[in-house]
Amino acid sequence: MEKKYFTRMGDGSMVYMTEEEIKADIQLGMEDAILRGKVDPLTEEETQKLYDIVTMSGIIVGVEPGMQVVSSNDSGSDKISTKCGIPVTRDVNAMIHERVLGADSVDIGNSDYNYKTVKGIAKREATILKQALRNTTMPLFYGAMPNLGFYTKPDGPVENWAVLLPEGRIKEALQAQEDAVVHAVNDITYVAKQMADVGADGFQLDTSGAAGDADFLAALLACEKITKNNPELKVEIGAAGEFVLGMHGKLKYDDQIIAGLYPHKQVKLVEKAGASIFGAVVNTNCNMSFPWNIARVITFIKACTDVAQIPVHANAGMGVNGIPMCENLPSDVSSRADKALIEIGKVDGL
Amino acid sequence: MSKEKVLETAKTAIIEADEDMAMEALHAAEAEGVELFELLSDGYSAGMKVLGDQFGMGEIFLPELIFATEVMKMATAEIESRLDMSEIKAKGTLVIGTVEGDVHDIGKGIVASLVKTNGVDVIDLGREVPAQNFIDAVKEHKAEFLGSSALLTTTMTVQKEIEQLLEDEGMKDSVQTMIGGAPVTQRWADRIGADKYCEDASDTVNFIMDWIEKL
Amino acid sequence: MGGARTAGDMVMRLQLDKKMKINEAKAYVAEKLGVTLEELVDVVTMSELREDLGIGLAHVEPCAEANMGMEAKFKIAEILDIKINSVEKFKKRAGIK
Incomplete structure (x- = not known):
């Protein structure tokens, strides 16, 4: 009977596949990325290496010596409380990340993780960050999402374009998004200033583009302002998915239409906006195998790191970049995703 | 215009959100005796399917999809006005x-x-x-x-x-x-x-x- | 990379501050600390070096003799020849020139 290798599906469920099946899925995953992103394929050597990583023995695998990378976070210091239900303050969480978990950096973030909410409590949030900065050695970020959806009625000041568009009220829908960008940039830059004033090292614009191209534009414009007004505060822009969803479709940054951009083009705009780090994201498809997902991910990510002038940190969290979409992550495929991202995808951090 | 050409024109009319072209396809279908149900499913709807796939790939964006939707609505209404509606299955x-x-x-x-x-x-x-x-x-x-x-x-x-x-x-x-x-x-x-x-x-x-x- | 157990925190600083990619950032930090790239990620070598230089540790026992937090960052800024925002703000508020 032909040997079958243990791996998982994108939702984390266990599956056994033959060499032929794994190689076929790697090929198909790569082809999907090539088709969508118009990027180059992996070389034969890289494809073979990816197969070796998927099938190598051991529960947890690690990178080759010398290939260790650093890590940044999104809402990291809050997760011990929110995800594990352990009521620990965020400054203590940051110390736990530094002295127990060996983290290279972490961000302080509010559990209602968006800049619109944070604006009203920005100075209080800054106080927590200030306390944490006194007690930690590693770089600390403040982090949240631009989350343009929060600016629509009934939660915010502008009309909801998700309602207007299906009604055919296109002009109003586009205007609503443009108005939301202005509100978001104001809120984000206000929060950034409070964090810069207490000594933050970094500022995380997480899941940028979650509400579409206007959301991504808000992150770029805010980054541009922050790096100009508070150059001591360094910005990381993390993406929301492998392409920027075109909810508007005509918004441009640096003469480039933002909608539809894949990571290798997203990173160029992020660089132009003045960010220090780009957090690249490729979504995990729950219904496809890990070999399919990771091949697709690495094809996109390698195309991104090939052209990036700034460090690229691949988001290695639940449901993205080959990591399964499940709350309790299996270390077997998660560690394989990390190894592939670093050794073949050439990322500068996770 | 051949039947294939009629269906292709209807499909393209939706993809390009072109009302005039959509009407041209409808008139041609009537002249050539193409079944209007077929025009709807294999012509206009086929165009919507292409747009749906392109949207999923990040190649077109929501407003463009909505423009096309408006043309689709118009074409559907025109066809419905020419047909005995009892023949059309309720779509749910x-x-x-x-x-x-x-x-x-x-x-x-x-x-x-x-x-x-x-x-x-x-x-x-x-x-x-x-x-x-x-x-x-x-x-x-x-x-x-x-x-x-x-x-x-x-x-x-x-x-x-x-x-x-x-x-x-x-x-x-x-x-x-x-x-x-x-x-x-x-x-x-x-x-x-x-x-x-x-x-x-x-x-x-x-x-x-x-x-x-x-x- | 191990954070304060090795030199991950400092490599991260170079990525942020000078937008250095991973290998360049590691080489920069290794040179400033006078260690090889292999030593830079070795927890035993780096724990001793960090203790000697007073640049922060993961295990800070005995606490009185170990630098951590702000005092460690003062030293890191000097050794890496970079500005650290929290250190600069601290100096300003404390009236330190």
């Missing part, structure tokens, strides 16, 4: 919403738009919708389809609640339930007894249209 009604506690309604909005473009009535309940409201809306509108979206692992449990309520009310066999959202999977659908996990808007449309074919 979808009740859709983002579940209680969850404000993420972008994906749900896209699904609603795309389903609507395929001639299905859509009752969009918006976001933060309690489970009972889905059930009430299905009853009120006699809907055949119920779609719920959850973007958080903390809110996807409402989808389970919906299935339970349908069971309690004896409505399980009369409505097809579809669930979606980033943390949602086919395994979750199987666990809670939903009929289908829909990965994206195209997947939802395909499921609904396939089911309608069976009716």
